[in-house]
Amino acid sequence: DGGITQSPKYLFRKEGQNVTLSCEQNLNHDAMYWYRQDPGQGLRLIYYSQIVNDFQKGDIAEGYSVSREKKESFPLTVTSAQKNPTAFYLCASSMPRGSGANVLTFGAGSRLTVL
Amino acid sequence: KQEVTQIPAALSVPEGENLVLNCSFTDSAIYNLQWFRQDPGKGLTSLLLIQSSQREQTSGRLNASLDKSSGRSTLYIAASQPGDSATYLCAEGTYKYIFGTGTRLKVLA
Numbered sequence: 001d002g003g004i005t006q007s008p009k010y011l012f013r014k015e016g017q018n019v020t021l022s023c024e025q026n027l028n029h030d031a032m033y034w035y036r037q038d039p040g041q042g043l044r045l046i047y048y049s050q051i052v053n054d055f056q057k058g059d060i061a062e063g064y065s066v067s068r069e070k071k072e073s074f075p076l077t078v079t080s081a082q083k084n085p086t087a088f089y090l091c092a093s094s095m096p097r098g099s100g101a102n103v104l105t106f107g108a109g110s111r112l113t114v115l
Numbered sequence: 116k117q118e119v120t121q122i123p124a125a126l127s128v129p130e131g132e133n134l135v136l137n138c139s140f141t142d143s144a145i146y147n148l149q150w151f152r153q154d155p156g157k158g159l160t161s162l163l164l165i166q167s168s169q170r171e172q173t174s175g176r177l178n179a180s181l182d183k184s185s186g187r188s189t190l191y192i193a194a195s196q197p198g199d200s201a202t203y204l205c206a207e208g209t210y211k212y213i214f215g216t217g218t219r220l221k222v223l224a
Binding site for chain 2: 006033035040041042043044045048050058088090092094102103104105106107108109111
């Protein structure tokens with residue numbers, strides 16, 4: 001079955017450490033996104049990529065980095081510069097605008113806790 | 116800058132009621148409007164997507180409408196069931212998706 005796989009599901013980080021969240025999709029989608037969700041809040045966009053080897057900052061990119069070397073993969077690194085990284089991280093993908101009904105499809109999420 | 120608002124933030128109804136969830140957006144030049152369901156601690160599941168050229172979409176007991184001129188979309192849930200209890204989010208999709216903060220629905224048995 002096609003879908004998006006996020007790993008790990010739970011992750012604990014010590015202050016000062018960088019951690020990388022994995023996102024893999026087999027939907028053949030061109031566009032991929034990373035969102036952050038805090039309790040009682042909506043989703044905020046961190047980074048998005050419309051095509052391989054290209055990505056753009058979202059609304060809260062500071063302290064995060066991404067890469068898009070393969071169509072299927074869009075890993076997110078939470079760096080030590082992110083001062084409040086404890087949150088639920090969601091990866092999503094879609095076909096690009098103009099390709100028809102570009103339904104946004106989500107993974108199951110990764111919960112990051114800073115110790 | 117596009118802003119998406121959902122009111123109410125929380126809603127509690129008895130089983131069997133028909134209900135309407137609201138989503139407002141500030142810029143009417145949208146590409147599409149998508150409704151999602153989120154269960155606690157889980158990812159989002161797409162329910163319905165309405166293209167800007169459409170006025171409504173239906174799936175089972177769910178019906179979503181779009182009125183660009185008034186900047187509103189509504190999600191109608193018919194004959195609500197306890198299994199419908201979840202948070203419902205709407206998102207406006209242009210080049211990136213802008214989400215509302217969601218409506219937390221509880222259907223009482």
